[in-house]
Amino acid sequence: MAFRSAVITFPGSNCDRDMADALEKVSGTAPHRVWHGDHDLPENLDFIALPGGFSYGDYLRCGAIASRSPVMQAVISAAERGVPVLGVCNGFQVLTESGLLPGALLRNSGIRFVCRNVKLRVENAQSLFTAGYEAGQEISIPVAHHDGNYYADAHTLDRIEGEGRVAFRYVDDINGSARAIAGVLNAAGNVLGMMPHPERAIENAHGGTDGRALFESAIKGLVGA
């Protein structure tokens, strides 16, 4: 069965082609490309990806305007029906702004834009997105962000940690994120937001392939390939 995925493009998205390329290379099927102004998504999607970039120029707050765009209403209802949604970098910011994930992403504590490979520790290897890793495994994935400092109040942090919803943590602090959180799942486990870019680590030419297992496990879990 062909894998039916969609990549959403907002004005200012700049990792949408990388995301589409990763999904096509790993699944063998090119994703649908969906524009922010669309009110409907293609039917029977297996997977939705919100890519990185600077949607709407990061005006107001990163991801704030994108999270209120027409297509996000359709993404939110799909997520509530259980369709897997992956948000990377700006996509993660859109997911927190839309309320699909808890918390918010603030300016990096060191002020600087951080762009390099970082070590992540896989905290939860049971989710749809992370089942291809081992719990505690360290992987190398690129980051490129200015506003990746994950924040939530202590009560929320305790809750998401207690529920096993921290998917990835930074091994070393790069941006001041609360409890070194790099990736968070929603309560149902079908929405993952993360600042690092797994789509930039899927083939040798990228300098590493540690991101590939994320797409492989999601696709395997969904279509049983």
Added chain:
Amino acid sequence: MKVRVHVSLKSGVLDPQGRAIHHSLEGLGFSGVNDVRAGRLIELDVAETVTDEALDDMCRKLLANMVIENYRIEKVAA
């Protein structure tokens, strides 16, 4: 009707921008600045028919992120 919406980070939320401004002020030789917090001012020009409730709704739904920010609505005399 002119309305100013003042958006500020909640206390306890780290403000790297405020910290950088603080640092820069010290670099310019200004002493006695204890802390700096940076916020955002949004000016709206709205019809007289827009209710307080609607303004509040605008703040909660878009102008402020209630996870990290507080807002204050100020009506400006014309």
